[in-house]
Amino acid sequence: MRNEDKRQYRESERERKLEERARSKRRRARNRSYTCVSVFFMAIFMGLIAYLIYFNAIKSDDFINSPYNTRQDTFSDRVVRGSILSSDGEVLAQTNVSEDGTEERSYPYGNTFAHVVGYDTNGKSGLESEANFQLLSSHEFFLNQIRNEFMGTKNTGDSVVSTLSADLQTTAYNSLGDRRGAVVALEPSTGKILAMVSKPDFDPNTISENWDSLVNDETNSSLLNRATMGQYPPGSTFKVVTALDYFRTHGSFNGFSFDCQGSITKEGHTIQCYNGNVHGTEDFYTAFANSCNCAFAEIGTELGGASLLKTSEDLLFNKKLPLNSYRKSSFSLDGSSGIPLIMQTAIGQGNTLVSPMHMSLITSAIANNGVLMKPYLIDKIVNANGDTIQTTEPTTYKRLMTSNEAAILGKLMKGVVESGTASALNGRGYTVAGKTGSAEYDENGSSHSWFIGYSNVDDPDLVVAVIVEGGGTGSEAAVPIAADLFDAYHFDQQ
DSSP states (O other): OOHHHHHHHHHHHHHHHHHHHHHHHHHHHHHHHHHHHHHHHHHHHHHHHHHHHHHIIIIOOOHOOOOTTGGGGGGGEEEOOEEEEEEEEOOOOOEETTOOOEEEEOOOTGGGEEEEEEESSSOOHHHHHHHHHTTTOOEEEEEHHHHHHHHTEEEOOOOOEEOOOOHHHHHHHHHHHTTOEEEEEEEETTEEEEEEEEEEEEOOGGGHHHHHHHHHHHHHHHOOOOOOOBBBBOOOGGGGHHHHHHHHHOOOOTTTEOOOOEEEEEEEEEOOOGGGGGOOOEEEHHHHHHTOOOHHHHHEEEEEHHHHHHHHHHHHSSSOOSSSSSSOOOOOOEEEEEEEHHHHTTTTTTBBBBBBHOOOOHHHHHTTTTTEOOOOOOOEEEEEEEEEEEEEOEEEEEEOOOHHHHHHHHHHHHHHEEEHTTTTGTTSSSSSEEEEEEEOOOOOOEEEEEEEESSSSOOOOOEEEEEEOOSSSIIIIIHHEEOOOOOIIIIIII
């Protein structure tokens, strides 16, 4: 081959290889694009599969059980709504079926469990709403279900065994009497709600007949569950929050001293102790036991709004509560708040609003070494034969404070019972730690009566929160109701 031909051949080969490399690069570029698109759609597909697994395994019950899911009501075409029972076996709600197949929901205890059990007519509330799906589900023996399907008869729905104690609920209901207010009792180590009473109330057996008058009665607001939806100034029960903030700031109550002269004035604003009582020289424990407004107004101004806000929000003010239905408690202080408002807020007045349930949760955390257990009303689900289908296990919601902080607050609250404003609870055959409160709500000085506390101080077993609207001081109205519950728990149930 001539040299010229060899040169042309080499150039041709070089051009061919360059062209081949260029085509290869273009193919790789296209392949990368195809690969990216494929990976993208594969990721979407895998994400969809993961979400479907997550939805079916974790979230499906939430959607099915949602009171906004109207499809649940279609289950009643083939299932007779199950019963709601107390923890001690009493029937709280049941469906009576007549010979012609007519169904009627009845509530044997009438008004006593009105708000917490709720109603199943004109909408749903309480446990009737929370457990709607379970009550309309049936886990009867499958052969019975096949037979019922063949015969065109309904299956029997599962029953809900609640955490509610019929004895404690009845005690709380009777003790509150014809006064407005609310009572909450729960087990701090588990979160079981043992009693929940709100008044004024209604008869769930006649909810349909009285519906129009109930929804239009703005004077009584009988349908409102004051235990979870009520908003009240906390009064002196808030001093547990102020005390916790002081302890977190100073690390100790040692060295605190205050000379109470019955009133304190700052920037033209005066705070008085109840009835103008002069407590004299107090350390922190005696100031707390005496519920000394002057001392705590002084403490509040020292701590400042920003510090009190931080501690309050640690205790779930302005925050979500671990409940299905509630009204969020509010706390408005911050670093720019003036001295008069800080003084008022530190003693539980000002703009602070809280529900009895929220105060019971704070008390429960104190009683449970600083840990708040998630409160719950459904203990288990059983089928028509009494076989357990599902059980609720106690779960930790959040640590609200350290165990040391809880112990210190418990010591303060124990002093209130031993030598302070809740001394009527002392020497009753069990120990109690608590805090009273008188929450003023009008310009005339009228006040709601508060009590929060727990019994069996060394191994807490029962938390009680009580508010009596317009009841005066905590020791006047709320403490006797709490005493009735503690007595019923420790003596009547043995």
